[in-house]
Amino acid sequence: MFTSHNEPQPADFADVRATNLAVALRFVRENAPCSRADIAASTGLNKATVSSLVADLIERRLLRETGLTEHRVGRPATMLVLDGSPFAAVGIEVNADYITAVAIDLKGEELLNWRRSFPGGDSTTGQAVAAIAAVARRAVSRMAKEARQVLGLTVAVPGLVEVDGSVRQAADLGWRDADLGGDLTKALRDPGFPVVVDNDANLAALAEHRFGPHRNTANLVYVTGEARVAAGIVLDGRVRRGALGFSGEIGHIPVDPAGPLCRCGRRGCLEAVAGVGAILRRTAPDAASSELELEIDEVVRRAGAGDPEILALLDQAGRDLGRGLAVVANLLDPEVIILGGYYIPLAPWLISRAEEEMRRGIVAPGGGACRLEASALGYGAAALGAAATVLDRVDSGRLPAQPS
Amino acid sequence: MFTSHNEPQPADFADVRATNLAVALRFVRENAPCSRADIAASTGLNKATVSSLVADLIERRLLRETGLTEHRVGRPATMLVLDGSPFAAVGIEVNADYITAVAIDLKGEELLNWRRSFPGGDSTTGQAVAAIAAVARRAVSRMAKEARQVLGLTVAVPGLVEVDGSVRQAADLGWRDADLGGDLTKALRDPGFPVVVDNDANLAALAEHRFGPHRNTANLVYVTGEARVAAGIVLDGRVRRGALGFSGEIGHIPVDPAGPLCRCGRRGCLEAVAGVGAILRRTAPDAASSELELEIDEVVRRAGAGDPEILALLDQAGRDLGRGLAVVANLLDPEVIILGGYYIPLAPWLISRAEEEMRRGIVAPGGGACRLEASALGYGAAALGAAATVLDRVDSGRLPAQPS
Incomplete structure (x- = not known):
């Protein structure tokens, strides 16, 4: 039976290079270890383009070559895997009784997983922002010690979160119409990475879909x-x-x-x-x-x-x-x-x-x-999903700047 | 806020030509009247490719040129619109008390809309198949009189329809585990177009989304x-x-x-x-x-x-x-x-x-x-949505054969 979501989706050609970098990155995410020829064969991009894209991704330290090679017909192919060693994504979940923080690398592997009790139901929005910011700062500083740059922070909130990230209502926290993203960005003094807010259940579902x-x-x-x-x-x-x-x-x-x-x-x-x-x-x-x-x-x-x-x-x-x-x-x-x-x-x-x-x-x-x-996935599902949205952003073509 | 359904979707390159034909067709559907240059500018396909695609679509009588031209900078551009005059899509809805049939052209304009009472609740599956087939034959023959070839028939059923089109259960019709698609294809003696079965509510929702x-x-x-x-x-x-x-x-x-x-x-x-x-x-x-x-x-x-x-x-x-x-x-x-x-x-x-x-x-x-x-949309929404799935199939690249 025909299902309508299989219709062809012409790419947005506004930024073909960024799109193609993302396509190559996602292909390696799903198929690593794989060769440049594999990427070309599966995406339809020509080999010269793939070589150039891969060189760029290696320079950005999003991919790396492994010692592995694969012998098929012809000369051996160098295999590629995700790198991302200079990067981390942070997710924090705030709830009525605790704050959870998770950091993952570009492959989705866990770098830290903290849980501390927090009287969310008895705190003001300001106290909550301060507590979340304190956890975020500790996570960023831990990542800095590992020479990792944090690419983004997403916060999971139990309540109605609008698509722009403002919290319309979070009854267990006593919040209403709170600009958590804005307040946190201020509390973190413009940290140089995006701070995003989303609903805890959506983020946990994303974590299940991606990692469970x-x-x-x-x-x-x-x-x-x-x-x-x-x-x-x-x-x-x-x-x-x-x-x-x-x-x-x-x-x-x-x-x-x-x-x-x-x-x-x-x-x-x-x-x-x-x-x-x-x-x-x-x-x-x-x-x-x-x-x-x-x-x-x-x-x-x-x-x-x-x-x-x-x-x-x-x-x-x-x-x-x-x-x-x-x-x-x-x-x-x-x-x-x-x-x-x-x-x-x-x-x-x-x-x-x-x-x-x-x-x-x-x-x-x-x-x-x-x-x-x-x-x-345990208690950390929403925080893990929150961190995963940062990877999704990279996968969708918003790549970190090249290391200086 | 980042929403994950914006991730880049690399096209399936297995049949680039069919995909590109479909992209051009869909662009004209949504933007007619428009020029070849408009298609090229918006899809990123180069002008020579677009010319070749459009020539193909005109030959298949899916597009036609209008007398209209548009003067921008340079020479006037001939404008394109959907044609589809040799084609029709048929949708039929069967229910506890009536059968509705709708036929539409490639633009979604109604060619016929019939409703006849039918004691669905008191009929056997065989009687229902015979009644649906009779309506379908009349619709096909009416279309033939207008020199239109029927590209497909979709039947809307009030009940649980599996993704393969078999009817698991339709309580108001007394059906259970009925291969309606297969039975109808037989009753229509292999009519040369696909016969598909889907749930009435899904099809009506599709009609609302497309035409309402x-x-x-x-x-x-x-x-x-x-x-x-x-x-x-x-x-x-x-x-x-x-x-x-x-x-x-x-x-x-x-x-x-x-x-x-x-x-x-x-x-x-x-x-x-x-x-x-x-x-x-x-x-x-x-x-x-x-x-x-x-x-x-x-x-x-x-x-x-x-x-x-x-x-x-x-x-x-x-x-x-x-x-x-x-x-x-x-x-x-x-x-x-x-x-x-x-x-x-x-x-x-x-x-x-x-x-x-x-x-x-x-x-x-x-x-x-x-x-x-x-x-x-009145009582015909499900039948209209049923017919629309036939257009969706064309739009997704399964084009009718070129007229002989």
């Missing part, structure tokens, strides 16, 4: 497991943000109208019955919102010890989660829905019940294609 | 208003079908758990409280499923006359519809949700209440970007 066990799966949904429940949506291989950047707001899918009051004013929304906050309110009623992780550890300990009250509560939460996710699966028909954040440690007691209930609610015979899994 | 007042809106959702309630989803300018082609199943979003029993076995699903069938069950309890249109006419007449019972029922249905669509809007953040089918004649009494309720349920401040509107 389901990488390159065309259609996947990532569900955040923080105080807030939201989704990042990948369809046909790209994060889909919607008109304003507000897609993925699944927290208020009606699940149980006899359920507890939701902060939106209705009863029994997905977040109110199966969000991590809701689970903790029932399993650990005295928990403080800034110590979610400790409380989750305690719930996990009690579940592991077979505490029947905890097991029953998690079973019910799994069921409710599955009912809400069935709505998502029916609407989007993804290959997989991935549960992140604090759902990960709870998964052993949540996920099979949730999947069972989800499949029951899916209209397609046999429950369609959709599986439910816990993220293999 | 919101054409080229990046993110829109079309909601079918037949017995079944389902959605076609356009995000970032393309129909998003999901993993198996089953996206858009919004009929079973829970809306009112105290509501009527749904055919899925639960209570108060969107379809059971606000589907056209549900509305008729309450407003016209004796209605036959094969005469929806007559019954809708009667409801419209009574609503127009101010019948308070009907007005109250439509008001409640609008409210329930809005609650369900809020879930869709929160998940996808589209610019607009378009109500089709029998929602169109009911819109004057449904839509403002539905929009009000939808906005109340949208998480984004101010109800986000999403508007709710009735389709301007």
Whole structure:
């Protein structure tokens, strides 16, 4: 069957050289080690052009030659791999109870992964900006010690982030209409790299699509497991943000109208019955919102010890989660829905019940294609995805300046 | 902010000529009347190549020169427009109570638009195939009288259609695992053009995106208003079908758990409280499923006359519809949700209440970007979208053979 997204896409010829550099770079990213001839054969660029592009990319230290050669017909070909040793990309996630920072190299390999507790729910925007800036400065300085230049910083925020990066609303942080990108750039004193802000669920979905066990799966949904429940949506291989950047707001899918009051004013929304906050309110009623992780550890300990009250509560939460996710699966028909954040440690007691209930609610015979899994990327998915957007920018042709 | 779908897309060079023909054709589609120089300037193809491509497209009667010329600097340029006079694309929609057929020319202009009643719910698959084939033969023969060759037939089906075109399930038609494409091709005795099957909501969404007042809106959702309630989803300018082609199943979003029993076995699903069938069950309890249109006419007449019972029922249905669509809007953040089918004649009494309720349920401040509107394309949207897929196939480079 014909699918309309296969239509030919004429390149923008405004900057053919930059486009071709990006095409060659992306080819090596996906096919390394590979030769100049491989690039020419697969991209349709002629060999002289490829040689010139590769020379440029080597000079910019984005590619390097390996000792490896490949003998086919004719003379041996020198193989190319990604270099990027003078560069780093930084992602930071801010949340109600912690800040996570990740730095990766051009290949996506992790250079640092920090997590520190942070009372996001009890801080002003100014305190949050100061805390994020402090973590960013430490990360930049660590990278400088490794002789790496930071190419960009992206910050993941749990809330509604417009496509221009302004934070319209982040309830768990108490933010509304905050110019986080601008404030951070100021706090970092014009650091010489772009500071970008995006939604945490979108970024975590991007990380799953790029680095997770389901990488390159065309259609996947990532569900955040923080105080807030939201989704990042990948369809046909790209994060889909919607008109304003507000897609993925699944927290208020009606699940149980006899359920507890939701902060939106209705009863029994997905977040109110199966969000991590809701689970903790029932399993650990005295928990403080800034110590979610400790409380989750305690719930996990009690579940592991077979505490029947905890097991029953998690079973019910799994069921409710599955009912809400069935709505998502029916609407989007993804290959997989991935549960992140604090759902990960709870998964052993949540996920099979949730999947069972989800499949029951899916209209397609046999429950369609959709599986439910816990993220293999751990708590750092959004920060990792944030850093990955910096690589995407390079891959799309905005190359770092040549080293002086 | 960087959005990852802007990454450079190297063309597939397997068939550069076909790709370039398609690029030139699409440029003229979007910019006619235009000159060869315009094509060269915008696509980056050199002038000699463009001349050769245009000569080929004129010979294939896909383009023609107009008498118009444009004087800029230098000599006058002959202007090009789409031709396509020897060709037609046919779309047919089959539903529980009617079959619609639309034929369009290469420019998307309507050549025929037929609608005949058909007891889809009470027919066997064989009877349906025979009825669709009969309509298709009449359309092909009408086109033949106009000296037009049919380039393809696409059939819109209300149900789960796999990406290969087999119908997994179409409850309103009583179909399950039907090879409609294969059966139709046989019934038409290998007609010499592709016969393709797709989901009605996807095709109607495509029609809205291509021909409707919101054409080229990046993110829109079309909601079918037949017995079944389902959605076609356009995000970032393309129909998003999901993993198996089953996206858009919004009929079973829970809306009112105290509501009527749904055919899925639960209570108060969107379809059971606000589907056209549900509305008729309450407003016209004796209605036959094969005469929806007559019954809708009667409801419209009574609503127009101010019948308070009907007005109250439509008001409640609008409210329930809005609650369900809020879930869709929160998940996808589209610019607009378009109500089709029998929602169109009911819109004057449904839509403002539905929009009000939808906005109340949208998480984004101010109800986000999403508007709710009735389709301007009428009952033929799915058939029109079906025919449009044939044009898409041409635009993507699968050109008709040169006339002999």
